[in-house]
Amino acid sequence: MTKRADIIDNTDRYITREIRSGLIYTENLGWIDLGHANPSGAERLWHQMEMPCGGNNQYFEVNYYQDMKKGIYGINAVTGIYRRFLVRRGLNDRDLKGVALSIFMGTSRRFETLQDFWPYVLVTDSGFSAEDLVSNLFGFYQAVDCTDYTPFLDICPKEKAYRIWDYYGPVGQFKNKSVFPLLFPDPIDNKVKCQPYTGHLPAFMSTISPMANPEWIREIFS
Numbered sequence: 001m002t003k004r005a006d007i008i009d010n011t012d013r014y015i016t017r018e019i020r021s022g023l024i025y026t027e028n029l030g031w032i033d034l035g036h037a038n039p040s041g042a043e044r045l046w047h048q049m050e051m052p053c054g055g056n057n058q059y060f061e062v063n064y065y066q067d068m069k070k071g072i073y074g075i076n077a078v079t080g081i082y083r084r085f086l087v088r089r090g091l092n093d094r095d096l097k098g099v100a101l102s103i104f105m106g107t108s109r110r111f112e113t114l115q116d117f118w119p120y121v122l123v124t125d126s127g128f129s130a131e132d133l134v135s136n137l138f139g140f141y142q143a144v145d146c147t148d149y150t151p152f153l154d155i156c157p158k159e160k161a162y163r164i165w166d167y168y169g170p171v172g173q174f175k176n177k178s179v180f181p182l183l184f185p186d187p188i189d190n191k192v193k194c195q196p197y198t199g200h201l202p203a204f205m206s207t208i209s210p211m212a213n214p215e216w217i218r219e220i221f222s
Contacts (some may be wrong), residue, residue, distance in 0.1 A: 001172055002033055002129070004165050009158045017148040023171070025161035028202055029134055030181040031171045032103035033160035036135035041066065042104055042143035049096045051090060059218070064103055065112040081110045084220040092218060097144050100210030105179065105210060108136045112177075130174040130182040130196075137179045141205050149204060163187055167197065 006023040008015070015034070022034040039157065045064045052060035067080025083106075087099055115127035142149050156164075167173070167187035174196060176182045179201040185192040211217070 002031075002170070004162070004170070006159045007165065009071070009161070011158070013115045015150050015153075017084060017150055022158040023131070023161075024153070025156045025164055027183075028199070029138065030182070030183045030199065031131035031135075032138065032153065033129075033131045033135045035095055036132055036144060037142070038134070039139045039143035040137075042100075042140040044061075045104055046144050047102055048068050049087070049100050052087070053087075057085055058089060060089055061092070061220075062087050062103065064107055066107055068072065068111075068115070068153060081107050081114060083107055083110075085217045086220060088216040094208075095211055095216065096171045098106045100219050101140060101208050102210040102217065105133070105137070106212075108133060109177070119193050128175045128177050129172040130176040131151055131171055133176060133179050135199075137205060138199075141208075145204075152202065152204060160186060167194065216219065 002023045006021070006078070008022040008024060012022075013019065015022070017037075017039055019034045020038045020040075024032050025033065026032055045062070045108060046059075048062045048064075055138055056133075062085045063082070064085070065082040067082075067120035083103070085103060087096075091099065103149045112132055146195065163186065164184045168174070168184050174182060182196050183199040184196050185194055187194050
């Protein structure tokens with residue numbers, strides 16, 4: 001659950017793909033949670049795709065999870081989504097990335113759904129918070145492309161981010177189940193309507209299509 005106090009910009013610390021915490025507002029992707037945008041989780045997944053092991057001569061095994069630690073009624077609990085897959089051997093790089101994106105975003109959506117369930121809704125508004133899925137997708141592209149894309153973000157100064165937060169309210173109040181960014185016009189700009197709207201993904205986040213071909217990927221239920 002992000003808070004107003006989490007808001008930073010490049011005056012606090014220079015923002016790169018290695019930053020693991022903080023909330024920024026960007027002109028092109030709206031709110032970005034740097035914890036979600038950190039590529040380490042997607043890198044674990046992509047490493048398994050690049051270095052296949054297990055399975056058989058037709059498929060290799062992939063294990064992927066997303067989890068969280070939350071305090072509920074004074075008890076520290078760890079919960080999350082853990083999934084296992086068989087992935088077809090011999091896929092080219094483009095198709096492997098599509099399969100990885102399907103696993104990654106499918107797990108991300110299940111994880112956000114989990115946070116919408118009781119009792120987690122009592123301690124967090126994070127389930128499908130406006131910034132979550134787009135931040136995850138941003139981290140995924142940084143992982144599979146081995147690139148720091150933070151210079152491509154049009155990061156706003158904290159003063160503007162504070163204005164947006166104070167005018168519209170906490171970002172967790174706005175739900176977004178798509179990977180497209182939710183943008184919040186600056187409330188001091190009297191030339192635009194102060195109402196959140198759906199933006200578009202930049203070109204570097206639109207190069208991979210999810211691949212869920214059942215001949216290429218099978219989930220293992222156990």
